[in-house]
Amino acid sequence: MTDNNPPPAPVNFSRLSENDSAPLYEVVKRHISEAILLGEWASGTVIPSENALAADFGVSVGTIRRALAELVSEGMLMRRRKTGTVVTGWAPLHNLRYFFQYFRLHNKEGALLKSRTVLLDYQLGEANAKDAEKLLIEEGSPVYRLHRLRSIDGVPAMHEQFTIVASKVPDFPGPDELPELLYRYLLEQYGLRVAAVREQLTAGLANDEDCRLLELTAPHAVMIIDAVSFDQAATPVMMTHQRASTEHFMYVNEIR
Structure with missing residues (x-):
């Protein structure tokens, strides 16, 4: 009997680094x-x-x-x-591992897209009242604030702001050493596994910053995503605020 299954494509996997702290x-x-x-x-x-x-x-x-x-x-x-x-051809996009690496951005045909990020701003500051409420920390506690622009094939798709509890990430890298795949870095460097995300989606009009970063012309609608990420102990570790144009891309949330 002849096997008609296609042969595996030649994917070259590199040997794993001994410095990789993840299992x-x-x-x-x-x-x-x-x-x-x-x-x-x-x-x-x-x-x-x-x-x-x-x-x-x-x-x-x-x-x-x-x-x-x-x-x-x-x-x-x-x-x-x-x-x-x-x-199988079925990708569980609701899985947090894929959520954080690929951010569930699809083109209009439904294909999953891999985005690239550029760091726009980096600060070590103090938690304000909103940060303290969402992250369950004391107001004035040290937090890292990152602002990044996410693009696909050179087209700006989203800009995003992160607020990270500094005590969770000792010796956090500076702006020149910060890796692009932030969530993977948190897992591999700190063993910090994001186990749950509480996410809220709303719509709004593009502000001046949206228009400048996403190359939009006002008036233009944007999708706004606010989320809090929790570790294995259900403790908040990070807050994110993302603003995106859906003119060229879709945000897909698949529930299984």
């Missing part, structure tokens, strides 16, 4: 999920064997097996007898 199986999951989400492994692709992946990543077969088992349970992969492990 190895989670890092393997991240790399494999990226290959799927970015279309490097299409729906129906039979991925390489566990032994081949272990050699590629430089980890044990047990680590690969655990990473694949979790991706199967999340619905990104499925096991087929006599075939192997297959990409």
Whole structure:
């Protein structure tokens, strides 16, 4: 009987860094999920064997097996007898891991898009009354404030403001060393896993800053996203305020 499944695409995974503080199986999951989400492994692709992946990543077969088992349970992969492990074509975009890395921005055809960010402002300041209420800290407590512009293929899509509890991130990097993938950095550097997000979406008119950063002409509507992120102990660690134009992009929230 002939197997008509397409061969796996040639995805080159680099060996994992010994300095990566996240569990190895989670890092393997991240790399494999990226290959799927970015279309490097299409729906129906039979991925390489566990032994081949272990050699590629430089980890044990047990680590690969655990990473694949979790991706199967999340619905990104499925096991087929006599075939192997297959990409399902279903991406759980509600999952916080994908939410934070790709921010659920899609084009008008529904394809998931990967954005790039530029840091606009960086400050170490004191929590105001609103910060203290939302983050359950004392007013005047030290907080980091970041302002970033998020673009897709050079087109401004969103600008975002972060307020991070400073006590949660000792020795936080300065503006020149701040990584683009902030949530991944918080997990890998501090073991700070965002376990829940309370999010509020509203609509409004673009202000002067929106028009300047997002290249809009007033009057223009913008989507406003306010969120508080919580760690594993249900403690608030971060507050975000995002303002986006939906002229070219969609914000998709999938519930499973």
